[in-house]
Amino acid sequence: AYVSCALGIRSIGYVMICFGVVNALCSLLFGTAMKFIGRFPILMMGAALHFSLIVWLLIWRPNPESPTVFFVISGLWGVGDAVWQTQI
Template sequence: MIHSYGVKRGDTGDGMSGLKLLTVTINLLRKRRQILMLPITMFIGLEEAFLAVDFTRSFVACGWGISRIGFAMICFGVANAVAAGIAGALVERIGRVTLAGLCAVVNLCLLTYMYNWEAREGDYMSYCTFAAVWGICDGVWLVVVNAFYGILFPNHLIAAYSNFRLWESTGSVIGYVISSQLCTSTKLVILIIFILVGCVGYGLIEYRVWQKQKNLEVMLSD
């Protein structure tokens, strides 16, 4: 079946072998823009792990009940799918940087509020709202950051997306590892630090991209 579509075993689909893809993926780590993208990429994995483990255990299960975890996750899933679906249209309307900035502010407000919030029995609206807002932020981050990798590395798209998945998964693994080692408040602080550092790195790269485009426009106008 693989051969009928012209893809050989060990081929990534664009004529690049698995070994060569691995080499190109690792080589991208030598580039400054890839290093600057690591914190925000790992944050995506960290926050997804926190939601799956700590939000459901420390908030929903404690205050609303274990049997209600599914309702909260449904809110997350629906909001996540909707946000991912409309993120592209929002980027065209308000711009990638503006959308990422709004998402970062909402995410920071949510994390900060959760740090000072105590789970209360019967407060189901808070749990569903938290899950939905979290789903919106996660959907936007996935679309914006993933697409930005394609803009940064147009000549190595598959390797760029491999790096995205690699470091997102790394953040997720770290999140699951520390889930049983640290208290919830400490993990919220770690998430806040990662998103702040990640936004700084992301902002620097966006500025450099904007600067290059501006210089190119000046050269073309001359």
């Protein structure tokens, strides 16, 4: 609802592409990084990132004049999701 209400339906696909690309790249990165730094630090980073984003989304007022924020949030959510996809 954040994207469609503020930017319109035409932008949903672009925001999802951002999420998917970041998710795929970070999945590769975290799969390799786990061998060097272990699973626990990666899991904690993912948990902290998702917790921070949830708090941010609760207090944030979407502004259609700053579409970059939507892509940044989507990309960061992709980073956190990549942690869950590769580590659990």
